[in-house]
Amino acid sequence: MAVVEMNKISLIGLNKDKDNIIHSLMKMGVCEVIGAHDKLSSEKWEGLVAADGDMEGVGSLDADIERIGLVLDSIEKYHVRKRGMFEFKRCVARTELDEVLNRRGKLEELVDSVMIYNERLSALKAEKNRKVSLIASLEPWQSLQIPLEITSTRTCKISIGVIPFSHSSDAFAGDLEGQAEAAHVELLNSDREQSYFLVIYHNKAQEAVMKVWKNYGFSKVVFKDLKGTAQDNIKEAAAVIQSIDKEYGEVEAAICALESERPQLEVLYDYLVLQRDKKKALGKLVKTEKTFMLEGWIPEEMGEQIKAGLEKRWDCLINIAKPEEGEEFPILLSNKGVGSAVESVTGMYGLPHYKEIDPNSIMGPFFVLFFGLMLSDAGYGIVMMLAAAFMIWKLKEGDGKKKFFKLMLYCGASTMLWGALFGGWFGIEAFSRHPIWFSPVEDPEELLRWSLLFGVIHIYTGIGVRAVNLIRSKKYADIIFDVVIWYIFFTGFILFVLPYTPKVNAQEVAGLVEAGKYLLAAGGVLLILTQGRKQKNIFMKIVSGFSSLYDLIGFMSDVLSYSRLLALGLATSVIASIVNEMGAMGGLDSVFKVAGFVVILLVGHTFNFAINALGAYVHASRLQYIEFFGKFYKGGGTSFEPLRVDTKYVELKD
Incomplete structure (x- = not known):
């Protein structure tokens, strides 16, 4: 029933041992590395140390991890195999990791191909949605026998449009034919919201027609870039949709065929996560030409164990101290x-x-x-x-x-x-x-x-x-x-x-x-x-x-x-x-x-x-x-976030 007491650890080691020391701390999973960059602005340290790390490399690894993650999600989505509720991480030996790293170039090409597949699927889906929307907009006009691109003759205007269902279709047709010279009105369709009309009238009746349209809330409908009848365009769009569905299935099958590569992609994903986390930790350090300095928080009870383990394997200087009066430390329960x-x-x-x-x-x-x-x-x-x-x-x-x-x-x-x-x-x-x-x-x-x-x-x-x-x-x-x-x-x-x-x-x-x-x-x-x-x-x-x-x-x-x-x-x-x-x-x-x-x-x-x-x-x-x-409770503590091996798919063994 306690908040674990924390101690601050300061470590100075040789640059040649830096990666190994960071890796050991990750395996222990008990040290939260904190930024030591305040040393850069301190008069005592000015000119002695420089910032460590490679933030550009971290960004590059983040991008690679995101891409591989999207590919793994795609394979999981389109493949019939589903993960079980109690499926745990599999253990990966060093030999398998080496094999994956040797094939990294090939795997990255595979990732690029799946990204292209995904882009193609998105394009196909967008095109299908456009065709489905086009069919939906054309269906009320299926009985129209006049090609959609014909909107006039030498003496007449040809228009299609809708009026709200609250207005009487018969009254609209009667008023239009009665007030406009040589006007023809045909009800093509109707639904719960509106009625669909074909209107043909003489050029001289333009003013009278507009007056009736305004009274009935007539809204003119124009299909740009479409030729032929509505029925012809519906058939053409349906054929395109059928073709899209076929290609979509082929692309999905191509992604599914990559299931055999999934285990190695998972290994590569987790390996890159570990490298990214290492580089992030390095970005919190300061260094000289031959040494580096790390600061962090560790549970008080583990201080001597951590110190003995690191000093035994590498040449490094470690100091463990209690927090200063009023200094806040991360919370571990x-x-x-x-x-x-x-x-x-x-x-x-x-x-x-x-x-x-x-x-x-x-x-x-x-x-x-x-x-x-x-x-x-x-x-x-x-x-x-x-x-x-x-x-x-x-x-x-x-x-x-x-x-x-x-x-x-x-x-x-x-x-x-x-x-x-x-x-x-x-x-x-x-x-x-x-x-x-x-x-x-x-x-x-x-x-x-x-x-x-x-x-x-x-x-x-x-x-x-x-x-x-x-x-x-x-x-x-x-x-x-x-x-x-x-x-x-x-x-x-x-x-x-x-x-x-x-x-x-x-x-x-x-x-x-x-x-x-x-x-x-x-x-x-x-x-x-x-x-x-x-x-x-x-x-x-x-x-x-x-x-x-x-x-x-x-x-x-x-x-x-x-x-x-x-x-x-x-x-x-x-x-x-x-x-x-x-x-x-x-x-x-x-x-x-x-x-x-x-x-x-x-x-x-x-x-x-x-x-x-x-x-x-x-x-x-x-x-x-x-x-x-x-x-009694105020809260406000920050969670203890130790540097650790945090993989998603596999457990990597040394």
Whole structure:
């Protein structure tokens, strides 16, 4: 339950050993290299060192990696073989790597050819889209027998166009033929939006025709660069599409045929990633003619091991020192059990500051408790545990996904426990009538009371963690002012409102209510006197003291937020029981009805489990982020990003 203490490492070595030292650090994966370029502007180092690295080379490698990645994606996309869910990185020996490097020129030619294939596929797709759009625009005019390029004769104009469907086609034709000399109007087509017309009129009727067009919202349609009838152009476009589809299939087949080259491309991809990462690390170093200097962060407990390992193999000078006072270091968390499993939940909110306590081992049990309480069906919990256990078994050690499934395993156990206590087993009514503890459906007020109590415990724990952070910062007086007094004030309020809590006898708690009045008053006075202590003006001290009392509203709001534990728990139970009732409505007196019953149960319970498990995860996270972290957590830490071998497809062996 801690943020790992970091030490700063400074290493001076010979340039001839630089690549090997960097490679060793990558294999260890425990050193975050930081820029040493501040030495270039320092008077002490001025003229002694120069910047190391090759950023142009990094850019070139990035481009090569991107190109190979696109090619691998293309082969994966068009080849029938799909990666399995549990397919792991294969190990590649040095001999295979050497073979790949010897064929690098050939592989780069292959990459160029696939890039050309992809460009051709994009061009074919764009051309097909244009032809499909052309066909769609021509289809309403299929009955038009006049070639599209003919728009006039010596004495007449020929136009095609549309009017909105809200206007009458008959009225449009009648007005046009009645007001224009020698006009011919033909309705070619219509749909839910507009009507399609052919209009032929004498040149002298131009003005009258335009007037009618304006009245009916006639919009003229012109097909530029098209010759022949609409039907001819549709047939031509369809033939082009057929040809495009054929060529598209041939290009896809050509890409698929490169599947045999995929393993070597994957090796080359990961090799270039390692070279790129090395060059990036080198770009953070400074050097002289024969030596280089590296600075970075390493876990404190590994300092001597790293130093001994490097000094044993190479001639180098290594100094390991603690951070200076106030110097921030990257955050690496070290937790076990449920604390480790919830690190991803905290990570979505933000890593702790280096002066803060790591909240995961404290927050973890609450997260699991609340998740299970909101899902609260023992059957769902067992399914969840089995699925999570299977995934943990299949995944390799060190896979980041493993932590998530460990969290799901803990949450499944909590769900099973709460479900058993409440009699929740897939919503089966017989079990809910005989719970081990009580049934929330039958007695929701009891669950509400416990939900609010859990909320108070959760919030009080958060305030307690605030005290621990103050101790770490050596602000001992603030523990009294910002923790103890608030405990007094909030406790007084809780005791004072006890009679209004569900299922509490007011007469039995009269003594506690009386004590609550005094605690509430004493806490309020102390807050008024102390919460403005950082203000310089006496008036502002008083104003700040009185305004701090408003936090009581926030506390009450926070406690009421835990009523969601009741709401989501009831939702799971009620929906599960409804699914069962729906399945049994048709009876079970035939094979088909039994099959229907099974299908309804599977679909219904799967939906209920999925939607409520997601809701439980989201709301359990929200209770941590707002109600719990809001009491003490500042965050703002930067993640520890060590230099390491980070490959995507293969594991390269020396």
